[in-house]
Amino acid sequence: MPDFLMIHDVVIAGAGPVGLFLACELRLAGLSVLVLEQAEDPYSPLKRLPFGMRGLSAPTIEAFYRRGLLDDIMAPQREKNQSTSAHWMQQPRRPGGHFAGIQFFHDTIDTSTWPYRLPGPACTSMAVEMEHLEFVLAARASAMGVEIRRGLGVDGFDQSGGGVTVRAGGEIFRGRWLIGCDGGRSTVRRAGGFEFVGTDPEFTGYSVQVEMADAEKLVPGRRYTPTGMYTYQKPGTIAMVDFDGGAFHRTQPITPEHVQSVLRHVSGTDVTVTGLELATTWTDRAYQATAYRKGRVVLAGDAAHIHSPLGGQGLNLGLGDAMNLGWKLAATIRGDAPDGLLDSYFSERHPVGS
Numbered sequence: 001m002p003d004f005l006m007i008h009d010v011v012i013a014g015a016g017p018v019g020l021f022l023a024c025e026l027r028l029a030g031l032s033v034l035v036l037e038q039a040e041d042p043y044s045p046l047k048r049l050p051f052g053m054r055g056l057s058a059p060t061i062e063a064f065y066r067r068g069l070l071d072d073i074m075a076p077q078r079e080k081n082q083s084t085s086a087h088w089m090q091q092p093r094r095p096g097g098h099f100a101g102i103q104f105f106h107d108t109i110d111t112s113t114w115p116y117r118l119p120g121p122a123c124t125s126m127a128v129e130m131e132h133l134e135f136v137l138a139a140r141a142s143a144m145g146v147e148i149r150r151g152l153g154v155d156g157f158d159q160s161g162g163g164v165t166v167r168a169g170g171e172i173f174r175g176r177w178l179i180g181c182d183g184g185r186s187t188v189r190r191a192g193g194f195e196f197v198g199t200d201p202e203f204t205g206y207s208v209q210v211e212m213a214d215a216e217k218l219v220p221g222r223r224y225t226p227t228g229m230y231t232y233q234k235p236g237t238i239a240m241v242d243f244d245g246g247a248f249h250r251t252q253p254i255t256p257e258h259v260q261s262v263l264r265h266v267s268g269t270d271v272t273v274t275g276l277e278l279a280t281t282w283t284d285r286a287y288q289a290t291a292y293r294k295g296r297v298v299l300a301g302d303a304a305h306i307h308s309p310l311g312g313q314g315l316n317l318g319l320g321d322a323m324n325l326g327w328k329l330a331a332t333i334r335g336d337a338p339d340g341l342l343d344s345y346f347s348e349r350h351p352v353g354s
């Protein structure tokens with residue numbers, strides 16, 4: 001290792017929403033923070049409407065409010081009320097969310113009757129595009145002095161001498177701590193030997209943008225059928241789940257023929273797909289790390305826990321991890337944390353993830 005290598009207080013792997021929000025939290029506490037992101041380009045059609053829409057829960061919205069980020073995050077919705085464009089919101093009444101697939105609607109929610117909720121200026125639920133959220137968080141992090149390096153995927157690391165040496169894209173970086181915010185297939189988690197346990201998937205989920213010859217055979221909105229579930233937004237935005245045990249996910253290319261076959265199966269129609277513009281798959285695989293810290297390496301967000309996106313929880317959980325971890329790690333690095341403070345990150349956040 002060269003003598004002149006700059007040592008950051010914290011190196012974060014991954015400039016997703018959790019890595020970026022954590023970087024802001026650490027910088028707020030005065031630490032030097034380097035974020036290494038594998039992707040060159042932060043923009044992707046999958047991070048935009050309709051598939052990049054993410055529901056935010058009350059604790060997340062309040063966290064953004066407290067950090068003065070909420071106005072910027074909500075700005076596009078104020079401009080064009082884009083929350084009404086998400087496919088699952090294409091219904092006569094405004095959906096407020098769902099519990100295990102049982103939907104509830106905003107006109108039946110009276111938050112003043114929630115005994116555990118203190119009155120506050122932040123709203124109780126909203127949706128945001130991933131791309132915009134990451135843009136706002138990256139802009140805030142950069143303005144605060146966080147260094148974000150893109151096109152540098154973390155390949156591995158060694159813990160030694162009161163710090164962590166991180167290898168990324170042929171370069172070497174040194175941090176006093178390394179935080180893995182590198183998503184569900186986290187390299188940091190694997191390289192660190194963290195145990196990851198849970199349940200295997202029951203379905204493959206599809207988010208597809210298609211052209212169809214006879215789209216009128218599908219019913220707009222969310223539909224449960226004896227063979228699966230689909231949501232359809234005109235003219236061709238479809239999300240569907242196929243109970244194949246997760247067999248298809250990431251094992252085969254997503255072709256128009258395959259999408260047509262799954263769509264026919266889950267909708268119980270003979271609809272014809274004539275073109276496929278955008279497609280991705282996901283599952284309800286639910287896994288969680290059994291420890292969130294090993295020495296000076298810590299996991300947060302999807303790197304620490306993954307599960308079905310249908311509950312709209314992963315991002316909210318991860319941002320909660322960041323909020324919990326940031327000030328505790330900062331106090332630990334400064335040397336003024338009481339014994340056990342950092343361990344409370346795991347004891348508090350693991351049950352929530354679980």
Ligand SMILES: Cc1cc2nc3c(=O)[nH]c(=O)nc-3n(C[C@H](O)[C@H](O)[C@H](O)COP(=O)(O)OP(=O)(O)OC[C@H]3O[C@@H](n4cnc5c(N)ncnc54)[C@H](O)[C@@H]3O)c2cc1C
Nearest residue numbers: 014016018038055153154183301302309312313314315316
């Ligand atoms: C279809 C769908 C709908 C969803 N809807 C919701 C919702 O409504 N509400 C909700 O709360 N959650 C939702 N989620 C889950 C949510 O998107 C994730 O939980 C969230 O993105 C996790 O954030 P993260 O920062 O931990 O990981 P990610 O968003 O995966 O970001 C990880 C980052 O790390 C980078 N990276 C990967 N490997 C490396 C490496 N080796 N080195 C450096 N960088 C690396 C990646 O490029 C990426 O930028 C949904 C997910 C899907 C798939």
